[in-house]
């Protein structure tokens with residue numbers, strides 16, 4: 001049952017997330033900004049609801065390593081056992097993911 005649900009989900013999002021060679025900023029705006037905001041502040045309706053942190057704040061930048069950020073993007077994020085950020089590992093290439101981590105680091109004030 002779980003497999004069927006997950007399959008349906010990945011088919012459903014396959015088209016809009018097929019970003020190909022899009023640049024990192026476009027990927028961020030299209031896939032991440034709905035929660036994390038364009039400026040990384042997390043001040044969106046979804047971001048506030050899900051408790052997204054302000055990545056302009058050096059404290060939160062220091063709270064995760066590059067490797068942890070990559071893993072979060074690949075495997076998603078769970079908060080109290082509930083998926084709050086879905087995995088992007090099958091949608092984004094390794095170089096896209098590494099580019100996103102760099103991009104997130106650039107929010108730091």
Ligand code: HEC
Pocket residue numbers: 027028031032033034035036046050051052053054063064068069070072073077084085086088100104
């Ligand atoms: C549906 C909302 C949502 C979307 C869309 C989303 N995220 Fe997240 N993300 C979250 C939440 C919730 C957290 C956990 C709270 C936090 O650390 O800010 C999180 C955490 C993170 C973290 C920190 C992980 C850690 O180890 O602390 C990174 C990095 C991240 N997201 C990157 C991305 C990238 C890149 C994208 C787009 C490809 C993206 N997110 C899309 C909700 C989302």
